[in-house]
Amino acid sequence: LNHPNICALYDVGKEGEIDYLVLELIEGDTLEARLARGPLPSPEALRLGAQIADALDRAHRAGVVHRDLKPGNVMLTRGGAKLMDFGLARATGLAAGAGSGAMDATLAHSPTIGRALTAEGTILGTFQYMAPEQLEGREADARSDIWALGCVLYEMFTGRRAFEGRSQASLIAAILEREPAPVGETPSSAGDAATTSGTSTIRSAPPHGIERLIRNCLTKDPEERIQTAHDVKLQLQGIAEGAGFSTSGMPISGASSLSGVAAAHAATARATGVPRPIAAGLAAVALASLAGLAWFATRPAPETLPLRFRVEPPPGTTQAYWPRLSPDGRYLLIQGDDSTGTVSAWVRPLDQIEAVPIAGTQGLQRAYWSPDSKEVVFMDGDELKRAPIGGGAPVVLQKIKDGADLSWGAKGQILIDGNTSDSLRVVAAGGGDVKPATHIDRAAGEIGSAWPVFLPDGERFLFIGTRTDAATGGNIRLGRLGSLDSKLLGRSDGRVEYAPGDWILFLRGTTLVAQKLDVGAGKLTGEPIRLADDLRVGGSQGHFSVSNNGLLAFSLNPGAVDRTLRVADRRGGIDAQELVKGTIFNVRPSPDGRRLLYQRSASSASAFGETYVFDLDRRTDTRLTFTDDAVRNAQWSPDGRRLAYQARLTPGVWTLRIGSADGLGVQDTISYPPGNAVHLWQWSAVDSSLTVFTDAGRVTTVPLRGSDRQPRALLDSTLVAYQGTISPDGRWLAYASGQPPQVFVHSLTGEPGRWQVSTVNGFMPAWTRGGRELVFETFEGRLLSAAIETASGFRAGMPQELFRLPMSSGGLGLPSWSVTADGERFYVLTPPRSTTIAKLEVVTDFKKLVGGK
Secondary structure (H helix, E strand, O other): OOOOOEOOEEEEEEEOOEEEEEEOOOOOEEHHHHHOOOOOOHHHHHHHHHHHHHHHHHHHHOOOOOOOOOHHHEEEEOOEEEEOOOOOOOOOOHHHHOOOHHHHHHHHOOOOOOOOOOHHHHHHHHHOOOOHHHHOOOOOOHHHHHHHHHHHHHHHHHOOOOOOOOOHHHHHHHHHHOOOOOOOEEEOOOOOOOOOOOOEEEOOOOOOOHHHHHHHHOOOOOOOOOOOHHHHHHHHHHHHHHOOEOOOOOEOOHHHHHHHHHHHHHHHHHHHOOOHHHHHHHHHHHHHHHHHHHHHHHOOOOOOOOOEEEEOOOOOOOEEEEEEEOOOOOEEEEEEEOOOOOEEEEEEEOOOOOOEEOOOOOOOOOEEEOOOOOEEEEEEOOEEEEEEOOOOOOEEEEEOOOOOOEEEOOOOEEEEOOOOOOOOEEEEOOOOOOEEOOOOOHHHOEEEEEEEEEOOOOOEEEEEEEEOOOOOOEEEEEEEOOEEEEEEEEEEOOOEEEEOOOEEEEEEOOEEEEEEEEOOOOEEEEEEEEEEOOEOOOOOOOOEEEOOOOOEEEEEOOOOOOEEEEEEOOOOOEOOOOOEEEOEEEEEEOOOOOEEEEEEOOOOOOOOEEEEEEEOOOOEEEEOOOOOOOEEEEEEOOOOOEEEEEEEEEOOEEEEEEEEOOOOOOOEEEEOOOOOOEEEEEEOOOOOEEEEEEOOOOEEEEEOOOOOOOOEEOOOOOOOOEEEEEOOOOOEEEEEEOOOOEEEEEEOOOOOOEEEOOOOOOEEEEEEHHHOEEEEEOOOOEEEEEEEEOOOOOEEOOOEEEEEOOOOOOOOOOOOEEEOOOOOOEEEEEOOOOOOOOOEEEEOOHHHHOOOO
């Protein structure tokens, strides 16, 4: 169970005959010890009660019943309550022989029994929080924990136990037959609270509604009791707001607090018999104070401007991006790359300077917040995971094929998009069946649904209907859970976000704009308002987010980064001489080894650029394409006289192009079916075909001989594979697949077969030495070599490390290295000497940016 209000369990182990648990070290005291000093103030009791209820709700959603909730099992820390010791004192044998020696021994050895209790008190101390159904020998369920929670809440507000007795029999009778004294009264007698009928002293009035809530938790019949801890949490939060307090314990308004002071003066006067004139004077003083402070409170506040500041990259990272503000505006989620290119998620409390990593997020795609700002959810390969920001390992919610971007709504549902041609799907945050959430409006030119974001009601949501005529972005749509239909709102050149006050944020080019949304009518009104220019768009179609309280965060285009291309040998020795410098990627040596094909971009956030050829003998550069940075994945022909690459023929339509390697002559264009984002990976020397794969992970080939240039599947359509490269003899296909990715080889001729070459992880496979070696990269930035034997079938040797790369390729992204056909020379990119300057920005008042509307 991973939750900020549950003591974290880090490990389970065995040493000899001793089994042990490794638990979170909690500094503080138990709630039992605190209650020994008297009841809690109402704001603190409401806050801690809501936290305990939230922790129980997390456990119940995971199918875990605590069975031993009591003040001794709640720790109080500076951060709030921590629920501990699940199931350590289970009274499952009560019906068969309550009070037996075996049961007494079990309870006496519970590690959370109060220190001051005697042996008999040990039994009573445990029974006092047991629900009637437990005492009757029935199986405990989540509603039994609700009963115990009611007992704990009663004790927090009164300082006394809800049920007491002088003996085990009288205690059980009280629980089964009687009701506790009202929360606002404390019995004057020290006798049995359930039978005392003498005079009672008046306590300060409990918050309105708490009496009813506790009694609904302590209903004898579990069917009539409050059914979920989540409902208890919501009611406690509502009571806190109604009493003028938030669940953080701070007053919501001065007026409510001051009126409470005046009322308290009057109540004190009535209770103590103060003469009416004096009482009236006290009330007048209180009201005068109230009026004076109200005057100060209602004076026009001086005009304030939105504050704007930059956020530095987390320690140990080379850049920071994907800023996601938590819904409550307290935290900023950041993703950052380390020196090997491995991405992790970090969280920075906005009242602190440093960001801290979120455990278990290495290699994630993009993270999104839970509605309560306590967890993040993300895709890790084909696993949907949620992780607490306060520590603890991520939990796998569901296996979801082709999942990518997410939105976690207020009603416990998570929306998921996938590949370019997928519709949205929805799954419960606790796991369960994955169901469709949208359908694709093909009549509007759409090919998929992407970038979901819930509105505050947890039912309606915004998303992008991707189009064939849009390079990025598409139609902005408004959908609702339970219906696959949606309403068209407008167009965006990237993602879309909801902002408080019924605004939506989206992109016009790389400019972030806001426009008013009429939710009821399902349309945009007014004109877009410009918020920021030159936003970073690479990898996510827009790095921006907004919190429920109006904070805005965004990442600007980081500009170009000067990587350097150098030569390395098989032992990792790197030549000091620089070959090429700039924002370069996708370096490919020519078949004769005398030239290098590479691409250069104007931005480090882009996977596209222009194509260049570098002559190794003459040390000269020649630019071959002029497409406004719309080219990717350029490849040599087998004879080195031509090249192939991908280009945008029209917005949203990617094509394959073939031209001369000297940049002269007419280029040949090969169309690819619209809606398929293709990646060119190899120009095969065997049959002169182009090997490509799509965003959906389908490996296909496009024949260049003859008139039929339609793509055909190279592997089974159910197999998801990337980076396919055919061996020099045309018999084998090496590719990356799975999560973590592994390098596989598939037979293309003769008997079918599939073999795994990598052992831990691997990607970017390359054939060398005439097909007798496979070289590939690992997540740790290591280059490995595996000997290949194909004389009789296929056999791969154990991978051996060659050297560590100066710069990682980043998983399934763009290669940062290449190797010559003989396997003797490597061309490697080295990162810039200085880290990228942070361009994450936060603005404190989104409302002011849109004119205070």
